Amino acid sequence: MRASVLYAAGLPRPYADSKPLTLEDLERPAPRRGEVAVDIACSSLCHSDLSVVDGVRVRPLPMALGHEAVGRVSAVGDGVFDVRVGDHVVLVFVPSCGECRLCLAGRPALCARAAEANGSGDLLHGPALLKTRGGERINHHLGVSAFADHVVVARESVVVIDDGVPYEVAAMFGCAVLTGMGAVANTARVESGQSVAVFGLGAVGLAAVMAAKLAGASAVVAIDPNTAKHALALEAGATHAGTPEEAEALVRRTAGEGVDVAIEAAGSARVLAACLDVTSRGGA
Ligand SMILES: [Zn+2]
Ligand SMILES: [Zn+2]
Numbered sequence: 001m002r003a004s005v006l007y008a009a010g011l012p013r014p015y016a017d018s019k020p021l022t023l024e025d026l027e028r029p030a031p032r033r034g035e036v037a038v039d040i041a042c043s044s045l046c047h048s049d050l051s052v053v054d055g056v057r058v059r060p061l062p063m064a065l066g067h068e069a070v071g072r073v074s075a076v077g078d079g080v081f082d083v084r085v086g087d088h089v090v091l092v093f094v095p096s097c098g099e100c101r102l103c104l105a106g107r108p109a110l111c112a113r114a115a116e117a118n119g120s121g122d123l124l125h126g127p128a129l130l131k132t133r134g135g136e137r138i139n140h141h142l143g144v145s146a147f148a149d150h151v152v153v154a155r156e157s158v159v160v161i162d163d164g165v166p167y168e169v170a171a172m173f174g175c176a177v178l179t180g181m182g183a184v185a186n187t188a189r190v191e192s193g194q195s196v197a198v199f200g201l202g203a204v205g206l207a208a209v210m211a212a213k214l215a216g217a218s219a220v221v222a223i224d225p226n227t228a229k230h231a232l233a234l235e236a237g238a239t240h241a242g243t244p245e246e247a248e249a250l251v252r253r254t255a256g257e258g259v260d261v262a263i264e265a266a267g268s269a270r271v272l273a274a275c276l277d278v279t280s281r282g283g284a
Contacts, residue, residue, distance in 0.1 A: 001028040003064040003130065003148035005138055010055035020053050021065065021147070026138060029129035029152045031077035036155055038089060042167040043069035043146040046175050047202065047267060052141065060121045063139040064130055066147030067093040068175040070167050073158070080155050087160045090173045093142035095124045095156035114156075118142050124154035146174075172203055180207025180265060184215060188261045188284050192216030195255035197247070197278050198238070200266030201229035206236050208263045213237025219254040221278075223247045244274060251278040258283055 004021045011018035031037045046068045051057040053065070073087045083089070095117075096108030103111050117124050121139025129152050130138035130145065143157050161170055180203070184190045196212040198205050201224035212220045213236070222233035222241040230241035242250045251259055258280030264272045 001026055001148060001150040003138070003145060004066065005062050005064050006053060007062045009053060009058070009061065011053075015053070024064075024132060024138075026064075026148075027131055027133060028150060031075055031080075031152050032126055032129075033078045034080060034125040034155050035077040035123065035152050036073050036080055036083050036089075036158055037075040037150065037152045038071040038091070038158065039074045039150055040069050040071040040146055040148055041088075042071075042171040043148075044171045044174075044176070044203070048175070049141070049147075059119075059141070060139045062136070063121060063141050064145035064148060065141045067091065067142040067144040068171060069144065069146030069151075070161070070170040070174065071146075071151070074150070076155075083155060083158060083160060088163050088165070088167075088170070089158035089160050090170055091144045091146055091151070091153060092157050092159055093144055093175060094118070095143055095154050097124060097156065114143065123152075124156055144174075172207070176203030177207045180204040180209075180263075181211040183263050183265075184208050184211035184261075188263065190215040190217055190261050193218050194260040195219040195221075195251075197221040197223060197251055197255075197259040197262045197275070198233075199223045199244070199247070199262065199264050199271050199275055200268075201226070201233050201241075202265065205263070205265035206233060208265055209233055209236045209238050212261075212263075219259070221247070221250050221254060221259065223250075223274075244271075247274065247278055255280070257281070260284070 005024045011020045069091045095114045096111040097113040100112040196217045198208045220238045222238035233241045262275035262279045
């Protein structure tokens with residue numbers, strides 16, 4: 001099988017020259033008990049992959065990257081009864097064991113066992129399976145490692161989806177959509193009639209824009225320095241779009257003293273401060 005492996009983090013930019021990822025021919029692993037094998041159909045690039053490449057997120061290396069993907073189940077291990085060969089599945093980067101304190105408290109996204117496995121480059125049900133033809137261990141990225149043509153993951157790392165969902169759409173449900181949608185629906189709990197500002201119009205921000213529109217927000221102000229993103233945001237449901245310099249004036253015009261909810265989707269402390277600047281008293 002082939003996978004894209006990072007051997008050293010923090011190489012100089014541009015990455016087109018330093019080429020941090022190496023396409024490796026690895027031994028093809030088989031699923032163990034509680035695991036499934038998936039042939040990857042589509043995988044998208046997330047900023048969290050880049051954060052491992054540039055060294056901001058320190059991970060054990062070498063590591064096969066990629067965590068936002070969709071594919072088709074090619075084999076299931078012992079003890080897996082609810083996923084079948086041929087099922088289309090979205091990969092999940094935070095599996096939950098269902099048994100630890102946080103899982104039992106109804107907070108599966110904080111699963112302690114998954115966090116430990118993800119941090120050490122292992123899988124939920126056992127040590128890393130990936131290795132080079134020479135036998136060198138390759139760590140898994142977030143229990144997925146989807147920049148590959150084949151993966152073996154914990155059963156808890158897949159969600160079966162309808163076969164009719166196009167692969168290139170479904171792949172984004174592995175991270176960007178659930179992050180942006182989750183911020184709006186689960187964290188901010190945006191209600192009909194509220195005003196929302198979204199800073200950063202990558203895939204997460206655009207998913208937040210769509211979720212805010214779906215929630216019935218009265219105004220959705222979309223902000224990004226890249227003006228090429230503005231038309232896309234308006235198409236996705238934003239009522240207004242502009243640059244960071246225009247943000248305050250846009251919010252004043254549409255939401256008076258400030259928005260009810262501001263979403264930071266750029267991963268930057270400076271942008272978080274800008275969010276607070278446009279949030280109304282008592283907003284979130
Ligand atoms: Zn991601
Ligand atoms: Zn757990």
